[in-house]
Amino acid sequence: MSIRIAPTKATRAINLLRAVQNHPPTCPCHSNPSHHHNHRPSLASANASLSPRQLTRRLATPMDHSQQKEYAFEMAASSIRFGPGCTKEVGMDVKNIGAKRVMVVTDGVVNKLTAMKQVREALDAEGVDFQVYTGCRVEPKDSSIKEAIAVAKPYQPDLFLAVGGGSVIDTAKLMNLYTCFPEADFLDFVNAPLGKGLPITKPLKPLIAIPTTAGTGSETTGTAIFDLVSKRAKTGVAHRVLKPTLGICDPLNTRTMPSAVAASSGLDVLCHSLESWTAIPFNERVPRPSNPILRPAYQGANPISDIFSLQALRSTVKYLPRAVHDPDDFEAQSEMLLAATLAGVGFGNAGVHLCHGMSYPISGQNPNYKHSGYEVDYPIIPHGVSVAVTAPAVFKFTAASNPERHLAAAECFGVDVSNVKKESAGEVLSEALAAFLEKLGDQPRGLKALGFGSEHIDDLVEGTMPQKRVLMLAPNLDETNEDVEREQLRGLFEEAMSY
The missing domain is CATH 3.40.50.1970 (Rossmann fold)
Known part of the structure; x- marks a missing residue:
């Protein structure tokens, strides 16, 4: 006669922990971190071969958070x-x-x-x-x-x-x-x-x-x-x-926004939603905070921010052209305000990445460009213009990290992606973005139209490098090697000179 020993509470807890760790979420983005850069072994694979006693000892050992991936995300919105x-x-x-x-x-x-x-x-x-x-x-x-x-x-x-x-x-x-x-x-x-x-x-x-x-x-x-x-x-x-x-x-x-302001503001929504949708997943971000107060506001894509970001993208593609071209289209204006708020919830928690990181020196190093439609007496590259001008180059670059997400974004622009190969995702989304910007009208078709030339690229790169808060969320960007990172940014600015 065999005797079955009932598991202790500690053993049951360890078995449950193992079960959770060894069955990742079913979301296609978050269950497949290899789509993103800086892939490291998961906590599940690291712990799978340990005995209950070894696992208990590991969980009780003080952790070097600087080398650990994030394991939680927070949602905060007004x-x-x-x-x-x-x-x-x-x-x-x-x-x-x-x-x-x-x-x-x-x-x-x-x-x-x-x-x-x-x-x-x-x-x-x-x-x-x-x-x-x-x-x-x-x-x-x-x-x-x-x-x-x-x-x-x-x-x-x-x-x-x-x-x-x-x-x-x-x-x-x-x-x-x-x-x-x-x-x-x-x-x-x-x-x-x-x-x-x-x-x-x-x-x-x-x-x-x-x-x-x-x-x-x-x-x-x-x-x-x-x-x-x-x-x-x-x-x-x-x-x-x-x-x-x-x-x-x-x-x-x-309703009082001039057409140029409506366009620039809407382009900010466009990039907020695209960047937060394609940011690295929250559980690929390093370091894990040693205290919750240190968890950054920009955490990486997560299942809740995804909902807000994708809906904001769909609404922007549908309603922004109408809001820009017809100042009396109150429905389009209302939907764009709602899209801006939805995108705010999305990127306010997931974060943005390259379009915004590169936009900061573009605005700060303005050669003397003044965007039409703005009632100011000084040179100005509106924020929405500065983020959108690099978007076709950026999403061509990031697509290899997660082709499915980039194709889903292209589909929001009306592209039939049913027969598109994964390796073409970046080119397809880049072309869709360029076409959208062209149809919107009065948008500079690259950095050259803002007055930048090849002689400005070094300064633009150096102005981007300190933007670690957003660059750490950028797929495909090599932050482990600053020389490689500079060359990648240089290539992006060169690509963004015209589209």
Whole structure:
């Protein structure tokens, strides 16, 4: 007669752990990390041959997180209210939060529009004390951010209210941050290596964001971007506590966008969705944080961000041309505002990669280009233009990492991919992007159209190299060898000179 010994709780737990580790998720992207660069042995394969005692000992051994892949992802997004006319509710929101002193942040153009008129009326109706700052710069510089912070500090608001595009919302985020950390040096929280990249250790004041453009998704993200003039590149601060408490997305507020602004803003949505959809999976990112507070806002593609990113891509392809070509197409404008917010949730957690990493020196090293349709008195390459101009080259380069995902993206542009070979995925998506940009109209067809030449490539590469926060999520980019990485970036900039 045989006697069966009941397993102990520890043995059952170890068996369950093994079962989970040895049966990866069924999602075609996340279950096949070999589609992406920097493939390393999985935790499952490393542990499969160990006895229960050996596995218990390994799990109890202090871990060198710097060499371990990530194993978890977090989803963080602002509360969002969406609907035509909901701007009028903001006074009640402020009162419900209990705020007594409000810093309203906007720019000189938006300050004259209906959105700001409604904000003033809503705050007055609730008897809220508020001060309006109108000095925000489109595509902000570190100097304009510091000027805004200097205004906020003595006022000591208990709530910030941003009304405008991504530049305004990002400025308000940083006003909030440095008002709550008055003794901090400006570079303390700026992304490393351009700044110190220190973690933000306490909550900030509430921030309500009312977007008047349909592009950045800043109303739902913990990211604020600006031009660090001394380094001739864009950078910023990224942390979950920067997220607005509430994003009020009122489609009536985007009806005032000029066609050029609608196009550029929409191209930002396009690249947000494409880059977050094709970023390396969250469980391929290294290092694993030793403390949850150190987990970056940009984590890599994950099953939840995928849903938002892909839907935003589909909507952008469908509605952006309509929104640009017909200023009275309210349905298209509304759908683009919704797409911008969806993409914000997607990339705000998954992250972006090469289009954005390369865009920062493109904007920061502007040879003297001024995009038509922008009411500014200085040279400007709008953010959406700077990201989209490299997109055909970028996605041709990244496609080998995961052809299925790139073909799925091409399908969103209406391409029949049923008979396309995997090795052609990059070329197919690149051609679809180029055709889409051409049909959109008035878009520079490469870096040459912005005034860049081969003599600028070295500086553009060096301006991209410090953007580690996004480059670490780029498929196929070799971050283990800086010389190889530079050559890869050089090739991408050369390819992006014209399309």
